[in-house]
Amino acid sequence: MADGTFAGRTALVTGAGTGIGRAVSLRLLALGATVVGVGRRAEPLAETAALAGTDRFRHTSLNIRDREAADAFVAGLGGLDLLVNNAGGQFVAPATEISRRGFDAVVDLNLTAQAALVRAAYPGLAARRGRVVTLSLSAPERGIAGITHSAAARAGMAALTASLARRWRADGISLFCLAPGTVLTDGVGDELPAEVLARIVATTPLGRDTTLAEVAEWVAALGSGVADAVSGTLFEVDGGSGLVSAASLMGQEDR
Ligand SMILES: CCCCCCCCCCC/C=C/C(=O)SCCNC(=O)CCNC(=O)[C@H](O)C(C)(C)COP(=O)(O)OP(=O)(O)OC[C@H]1O[C@@H](n2cnc3c(N)ncnc32)[C@H](O)[C@@H]1OP(=O)(O)O
Numbered sequence: 001m002a003d004g005t006f007a008g009r010t011a012l013v014t015g016a017g018t019g020i021g022r023a024v025s026l027r028l029l030a031l032g033a034t035v036v037g038v039g040r041r042a043e044p045l046a047e048t049a050a051l052a053g054t055d056r057f058r059h060t061s062l063n064i065r066d067r068e069a070a071d072a073f074v075a076g077l078g079g080l081d082l083l084v085n086n087a088g089g090q091f092v093a094p095a096t097e098i099s100r101r102g103f104d105a106v107v108d109l110n111l112t113a114q115a116a117l118v119r120a121a122y123p124g125l126a127a128r129r130g131r132v133v134t135l136s137l138s139a140p141e142r143g144i145a146g147i148t149h150s151a152a153a154r155a156g157m158a159a160l161t162a163s164l165a166r167r168w169r170a171d172g173i174s175l176f177c178l179a180p181g182t183v184l185t186d187g188v189g190d191e192l193p194a195e196v197l198a199r200i201v202a203t204t205p206l207g208r209d210t211t212l213a214e215v216a217e218w219v220a221a222l223g224s225g226v227a228d229a230v231s232g233t234l235f236e237v238d239g240g241s242g243l244v245s246a247a248s249l250m251g252q253e254d255r
């Protein structure tokens with residue numbers, strides 16, 4: 001992306017205090033955007049602000065699963081050029097060991113809350129012919145053993161993205177899902193043991209992880225408008241990792 005691509009544009013990035021959300025925020029800022037970063041914890045957001053070193057980064061503590069607060073916050077932003085639906089995640093567990101509350105929590109975060117944000121952002125996006133990029137997992141429709149709740153939620157979000165793309169094209173709004181391969185963030189490190197991560201990376205057909213810089217550049221590109229001939233698509237930027245079964249990576253049978 002060329003310098004200044006995002007000058008005069010405003011982006012909302014969820015989960016902007018850590019990992020991918022931070023890298024995306026910093027890249028959009030470098031390209032000239034004003035970025036509104038949210039997350040539950042104030043401290044990581046303040047660290048992103050310190051790294052950004054510009055008053056074009058504004059940050060607020062917000063739990064996107066708090067529907068009323070999230071709706072009010074997004075409505076207060078007004079015109080919006082880009083929503084980066086990045087806040088998400090899950091826990092690894094066999095399907096038979098996921099409780100009802102555990103399933104609901106993961107679906108709430110990765111589908112219901114993300115969908116509500118897109119809905120709340122609609123007036124602001126329509127005013128600016130804006131774009132939505134939702135971080136996802138590759139191959140949810142082909143199945144991901146070990147995180148069945150998250151796979152179901154991500155497939156739902158991909159379907160919502162495609163469905164809205166059909167309707168909102170008339171308003172000039174484009175929507176995308178972006179599924180990186182393994183990105184070695186602290187978040188994924190907390191979720192999976194180092195040896196499991198190393199095996200996942202080693203069995204990725206490309207033979208490596210997906211870098212933060214790659215993810216940030218893809219988000220910037222999709223958010224910039226260069227891909228507007230496409231809408232409603234899930235891009236798997238994963239070095240082919242979605243082609244490899246999670247269960248075979250782990251040496252376990254699907255349960
Ligand atoms: C078999 C092989 C498996 C291989 C899998 C390979 C997958 C590769 C994927 C790699 C790529 C993905 C990377 C990332 O996503 S990086 C992001 C990293 N960060 C996270 O994922 C953290 C996200 N987690 C959260 O935000 C929260 O933990 C969550 C939303 C999931 C839950 O939050 P909440 O506060 O609502 O949860 P509670 O603590 O109140 O618990 C609610 C119920 O959920 C149950 N639970 C929670 N953790 C676990 C667990 N580890 N195992 C089982 N159950 C769990 C909890 O017990 C509650 O239920 P109950 O009340 O019934 O007990």
Ligand SMILES: NC(=O)C1=CN([C@@H]2O[C@H](COP(=O)(O)OP(=O)(O)OC[C@H]3O[C@@H](n4cnc5c(N)ncnc54)[C@H](OP(=O)(O)O)[C@@H]3O)[C@@H](O)[C@H]2O)C=CC1
Pocket residue numbers: 014015016017018019020021038039040041042044062063064065086087088089090109135136137138179180181182183184185186187188
């Ligand atoms: N790393 C990887 O290999 C991959 C990651 N992804 C996806 O990319 C996204 C980012 O992942 P990554 O950066 O690695 O992980 P992180 O755990 O670092 O990022 C998650 C971010 O979301 C925020 N967040 C979580 N829940 C909420 C909530 N309820 N309200 C507001 N903010 C919330 C967290 O901040 P706080 O805790 O302060 O709220 C955190 O900043 C996730 O959706 C993840 O599933 C997809 C494929 C691969």
